[in-house]
Amino acid sequence: MALMREVTDRVILPRYRNLGAQDIEDKGGNDPVTIADRESEAMLREGLARLADLPVVGEEGVHANPTQRRHLSGDCWIVDPIDGTRNFASGQPPFGILIARAEGGVARSGWIFDCLTGRFCAAHEGHGAFVDGERIAARGTGEKPPVAAISLIFMDEAKRAATIEHICPHYRLTDIPYCAAEQYPRLALSTNDVSIFERTLAWDHAAGVLWLNEAGGRAARPDGSPYRVDGDEYGGLIGAASPDLWDDLAARLAALPA
Incomplete structure (x- = not known):
């Protein structure tokens, strides 16, 4: 959580609604990437390496070097440095950071951080799901139709x-x-x-x-x-x-x- 907050405060939010045309590119198929995506992923890679020295499979890293996907079958970190880049680049919510730790092709831990609200979701295999430190149980809307x-x-x-x-x-x-x-x-x-x-x-x-x-x-x-x-x-x-x-x-x- 500390790492995701730091990246949000130092890299992502200072760029929010503050991007120039030169700061946004299209990776193809209306799939934008911004300078903040790349800066966020670099900082997350550095921070995650201090927690556990595992390969990092990041969205922008894979775009630059698709062979990094091979690490998904082993032990690795999985990172989306700004999830919702289309929203972020247009100056609209929502967007966040996604991190997972996987072993043998299966996610064993996962973290979801909402950059604007600070909502922090976390889960570890077999240990439940949490929002801001409180364990939660999924509940539907109860509406008909769903x-x-x-x-x-x-x-x-x-x-x-x-x-x-x-x-x-x-x-x-x-x-x-x-x-x-x-x-x-x-x-x-x-x-x-x-x-x-x-x-x-x-x-x-x-x-x-x-x-x-x-x-x-x-x-x-x-x-x-x-x-x-x-x-x-x-x-x-x-x-x-x-x-x-x-x-x-x-x-x-x-x-x-x-």
Whole structure:
């Protein structure tokens, strides 16, 4: 928490709503990166090395050198230096920092920090999920129909159309925050009931999947298999405030026309 706060205060917030055109680049496919992303990742790498000398698999490091992905199958740190860069670059919330520690392709610890509010979520495998030091239990909204944040961005055209026709009508749709550091807490803190993710990059999902599962919700691949940080980056993922909500959405997805 101290490291994430320090990086936020020294690197991220001084750049918030203070970026010039020269400070923002497009990595391709409307995927921005800012000078703050790179500075944040460099500082996180240095700080994490003091905690445990493990390879760091960071979003910006992998973009520069894709071979770094090989470390995801071993012991490593996984870092998203600014999750929600699109929001950050446009001067809008939410955005945060995501860190996970993985062993053998599985996240064992995860931390989620909201840079603007200071909310700090933490989880360790088998030891529960916490928000600002208090253990929490996932809870849904209780609404009928359930509240769903469904990301259609990375679906192919056929899957997007099928999801809109056969899945969306069964839920009250709400916005997606373009920020996993916000979406996972929403699923446990009675803001959203379910979410669908198509792209499942490790730095976006490792910490959140562990945290939601430890809170008593459920996050897993649509076929029910566990999420692995070294798995398919486009394998799809369902997150839900409870196992029952997860089961219902998974059944609907399984019934989609081929």
